[in-house]
Amino acid sequence: MDSIMERPMVDGNGGAIGRSKSDQLPPAPASASTAQSLSRTASAETVLSTADVASLSRKSSFGKRSASGGSGAGGNSHGHGRSHIRKSRSAQLKLDMEDLVSSGAALSRASSASLGFSFTFTGFTPPPQDMMSSAELAPFSDDDVDLEAAGATRRKSLMAEPTLPIYLKFAEVKYRVAVKGTPREILSGISGSASPGEVLAMMGPSGSGKTTLLSMLGGRATAADGCISYNDEPFGKSLKRRIGFVTQDDVLFTHLTVKETLTYAALLRLPRTMTREQKKERAMDIIYELGLERCQDTMIGGSFVRGVSGGERKRVCIGNEIIINPSLLFLDEPTSGLDSTTALRIVQLLHDIAETGKTVITTIHQPSSRLFHKFDKLILLGRGSLLYFGKTAEAMPYFSSIGCNPLIAMNPAEFLLDLANGNTNDVSVPSELDDKVHMENQNLQDTNSKINLRPSAQDVHEYLVDAYEHRVAYKEKKKLLAPLPISDDMKATITSSKREWGTNWCQQYSILFCRGLKERRHDYLSWMRITQVIATSVILGLLWWRSDPTTPKGLQDQASKQVPCVSFLAC
């Protein structure tokens, strides 16, 4: 187990950090020095340059792109004479062939590319002809060429814009609620961390506390106990502007189109230093980045109105949050209710976002095995307790090391959820648990009760919590004490509130008013509504017909009829 969980630790000089992506991130001193030099420039906003962001990224695609002088998809599409790639495809396929060659994730990455999702976050790295033909990777039909070519010219690597890297750490986080006066512990001492460039997934059975933990990390709920830090600083108001939070139940306006939704989000949320036109441009860029150009004029839809598909809807929600270029992105079950292919597209998108130096944390219900391996780190929760925190790739070896193995071939996520639920039907259990079952059965024989063949869910839960606590937890907690590879000035940036944001009260009012009108235009302009108004006007008009306002009786009549009129209008 030591070999699995033990990793080179930090030196006291702030060299490395004990995080899982250390092998993929640049050497810490370089990063730190860059950060220091940046902070020394004492700009109002201390951010990483694009180069820093790229260096935080696990891949060198940004570097390659900037080195080649390409500034966008358009620029890349004709770079290096790679004319074998179709123009329409060139802005879309951002496959990193180093990964394709070297990593086990290559297959899933290639398959997600072929799913037709635009991978523009990581820059363009065209594949060698001998390895994969453009036709094999082409996600769209020839009919789409014009649309794609038009879209390609618009695409920019938005997420590559400079952003402050945020290292999230949380230790011994507890949460309690009072249910009918009795305190109930929802989370009991959860520790972990996530670094820029990583996607951290939270898994666990329903009710295990994933959403609660996510809300606390996102600053939406306060922990009863424990410590949550962002670049070693506590949560502050200014941090809210650097956080994107995609909730489980989206709140989108049914009658607005995708384009309108994102445009209003841009107008409301982007800094006032940007012009209206720039904000609209930004919304369009997000639409192209998320591959929503085909449905940009489609209504969002809802229970009674047909609208965009579930996957597109989720992407709109994500777009609503990434439009502000957040450093930290939280998502609550972004793939729930989606088929595995669409879910894979969403997770690939999260991956691409993380690769640009953002920290992405998501809860996930029951991922497919392809999807499971896309996450860098994993938190497994069971009944509010931590059953595993660490690299996703090391989860299965860890459970194997504590005596839990699947007895049949199964999706690792399914296996872990079974364990978290205490279901050991297709799982081999360690001798400790078997011995416990035998002892309990011996006691039951005396009372002639039915004997148990498998350990109880409670026993399995206690065993897993205990195993994690004794074998892994102390090492992970030690890692949390490691210094961050960023300067003190950059750490302090997180608490400064110098960033210009939002719109003034008047602008907000007018934007919200226009949005309200647009949302309800279908109500206002429906034939039913128009007929209703005309019919009501005629009826009310008839009430006053031939009433004489010059006589006291006529005036009395008119006054008394105003009561039902006002009541009707009020309703």
Ligand SMILES: Nc1ncnc2c1ncn2[C@@H]1O[C@H](COP(=O)(O)OP(=O)(O)OP(=O)(O)O)[C@@H](O)[C@H]1O
């Ligand atoms: N304010 C509250 N009052 C009472 N119980 C609460 C409160 N908040 C959370 N809980 C309980 O805490 C547990 C964890 O809830 P949470 O929503 O975090 O679970 P989850 O793992 O996200 O579940 P799901 O996957 O179904 O969304 C649940 O049993 C829930 O009923």
